[in-house]
Amino acid sequence: MIATKEQERKTLEKIKQMVDELGENSYLAAAFTGAFELAEQNIENDWGITTQEYIDRAIKADENENRAKKELAAVKAELEGVRSAHRGTTKALEETCERAKRYAYEIDSLKEAMKAAKLEITTLKAKLYDYMTAAS
Incomplete structure (x- = not known):
């Protein structure tokens, strides 16, 4: 015989x-803590x-949950390592960019100095040519 849900409910109430x-x-009250609720869920949900x-x-x-918490902690630690490395890389990149800007400025200054030197050399060569042709 299969009990109906109503029979199950009535028997549960008696228990x-x-x-x-x-x-x-009582010891039974302690043992049944939570069991009545589970029995009610079983009856209502056909479990x-x-x-x-x-x-x-x-x-x-x-x-x-404990395993997930440990994995999460490991991932957080790894992420912090990556963030730290990123900060270091970003700082190094910023410093390299600053050096590159300084070098570019120095190169531009040297180019201007070279132009001025070439102009002076050309002028001096012209004067030397003039002196050489005037003396002959």
């Missing part, structure tokens, strides 16, 4: 009453989850 009669400090399965699932969930 609850019997445990209640023992008082809240057949045992208390042990519920406990095992909770333990597994805790284990998964």
Whole structure:
């Protein structure tokens, strides 16, 4: 014979009453803590989850949560390492850019000095040519 949901509900109420009669400090009351709620869920949802399965699932969930927390902590530590390396690389790049700007300025200054020197050399060559042709 298969019990109906209504029969299950009535029997559960009887069991609850019997445990209640023992008082809240009874061993059975302690053992049934949470079991009545699980039984009600089983009845309403057509489930057949045992208390042990519920406990095992909770333990597994805790284990998964702890593992996930450890993995998250490792990922956070790795991310901080990457961020730190990025900050170092960014700083080095900024310093390199500043040096490049200074070198570019120095090169431009040297180019101007070379132009001026070439002009002076050309002028001096012209004067020398003039002196050489005038003396002959």
